[in-house]
Amino acid sequence: MAKILVTGAAGFIGSHTTDFLLAEGQTVVGVDNLRTGRRENLDSALQSPRFALHLLDVAAPGALAALVAAERPDAIVHLAALVSVQESMANPALNFSLNLHATQLVAEAARVTGVGRVVFASSAAIYGDGAEQPIRESAEKRPVSPYGAAKLASEDLLLGHGACYGFTVRCQRYFNVYGPRQDPASPYSGVISIFARRYGEGKGVTIYGDGRQTRDFVAVRDVARANALAATRPGLVAGSVNICTGRATSLGELAGIFSARHPDVPAPAHAPARPGDIRHSLGDPAAAAAELGFTARTTVAEGLAELIAGSPVSLLS
Ligand code: UD2
Numbered sequence: 001m002a003k004i005l006v007t008g009a010a011g012f013i014g015s016h017t018t019d020f021l022l023a024e025g026q027t028v029v030g031v032d033n034l035r036t037g038r039r040e041n042l043d044s045a046l047q048s049p050r051f052a053l054h055l056l057d058v059a060a061p062g063a064l065a066a067l068v069a070a071e072r073p074d075a076i077v078h079l080a081a082l083v084s085v086q087e088s089m090a091n092p093a094l095n096f097s098l099n100l101h102a103t104q105l106v107a108e109a110a111r112v113t114g115v116g117r118v119v120f121a122s123s124a125a126i127y128g129d130g131a132e133q134p135i136r137e138s139a140e141k142r143p144v145s146p147y148g149a150a151k152l153a154s155e156d157l158l159l160g161h162g163a164c165y166g167f168t169v170r171c172q173r174y175f176n177v178y179g180p181r182q183d184p185a186s187p188y189s190g191v192i193s194i195f196a197r198r199y200g201e202g203k204g205v206t207i208y209g210d211g212r213q214t215r216d217f218v219a220v221r222d223v224a225r226a227n228a229l230a231a232t233r234p235g236l237v238a239g240s241v242n243i244c245t246g247r248a249t250s251l252g253e254l255a256g257i258f259s260a261r262h263p264d265v266p267a268p269a270h271a272p273a274r275p276g277d278i279r280h281s282l283g284d285p286a287a288a289a290a291e292l293g294f295t296a297r298t299t300v301a302e303g304l305a306e307l308i309a310g311s312p313v314s315l316l317s
Contacts, residue, residue: 001027003026003027003029003072003074004026004028004232005073007076008031008058008078008079008121010038011036011079013177014037014079014080015041015042016179016221016223019045021228021231021232022051029071041181058106059105064105065108068109074232075115076106077227077231078102078106078118078121079227081098081102082094082098095146096150099146106118108161117168118162119172119230120155120158120169120172122172124174126173128141128142128143128148133280137242155171170236171241173242174218174223175283176192178190178217178220178307179219191215192217196307199258202264202265205258207251207269210273211251211270212250212252213278214249214282215248215281216244217245218245222245225294245299247299248280254300258308
């Protein structure tokens with residue numbers, strides 16, 4: 001079994017990744033400053049003798065390096081980030097600090113301590129708009145936000161360091177991730193978290209545009225498994241892959257699934273499309289299957305049924 005250091009462990013994807021690694025029997029060193037992460041997300045993990053949470057800021061000089069040197073993990077899964085595209089536009093300097101400078105500190109900590117592998121939370125945002133669908137990893141990268149730009153630059157920064165200093169870098173380009181613990185509070189939260197809360201409260205939702213726009217929605221438990229594979233699977237070489245399902249779901253279909261389970265909730269209202277909204281975003285999952293042995297297993301219908309029922313998911317299924 002391996003020791004994995006997870007940054008952003010108290011966040012949405014980080015806490016599920018931590019839970020998955022612990023369920024597999026790995027030891028997890030969690031790092032979070034609780035800026036957007038929440039300690040409650042780790043309620044279950046904190047019961048494990050194989051888990052410890054360190055409250056520190058990955059972007060603070062020397063902090064992560066000292067912890068990595070003390071813990072000597074087999075791999076670092078770097079998920080800590082400024083997670084909102086909108087916030088990156090409002091505060092590009094903070095985006096640079098948390099989404100690019102922090103990556104440099106991770107690379108440096110890996111180099112100095114001799115960590116064998118670094119897994120990085122990249123994003124479909126690196127492709128920007130207009131890529132041919134389904135999007136393959138070789139598609140042109142034209143990020144249209146500070147967030148997407150920092151994720152793309154971080155991939156290059158890590159891959160170059162890994163090639164030079166001898167550690168393996170795996171970049172995970174997440175598409176639209178959804179599931180339990182995703183924060184529905186902001187208007188820019190993921191659409192599924194917003195719909196789940198509003199339908200759960202008996203309130204109608206708003207669909208921006210005609211509802212025919214599509215996304216590749218991937219369940220967070222599949223993403224957690226993909227992260228665990230990238231961190232622990234023997235023999236991996238460096239690379240970047242889409243973490244997606246390869247299946248498109250329209251906003252109208254999404255609302256239909258919720259409406260069927262909440263027949264008393266008013267029908268969705270329609271509002272003008274959001275400026276800058278991407279029409280279609282569908283990933284090609286073939287490279288993740290070939291390179292990581294990862295295929296998403298949860299359909300949107302299943303993932304939403306679990307989310308709506310609030311039922312616990314079997315982590316290793
Ligand atoms: C996703 C990412 C974003 C960035 C972008 C890159 C999330 C939450 N956001 O944005 O970070 O990576 O991809 O392409 O994963 N919608 C409604 N009603 C609502 C809320 C949303 O109709 O109440 C629509 C929205 O206009 C869009 C779709 O739902 O057409 C998905 O919106 P989103 O904010 O969940 O994600 P997206 O793909 O715009």
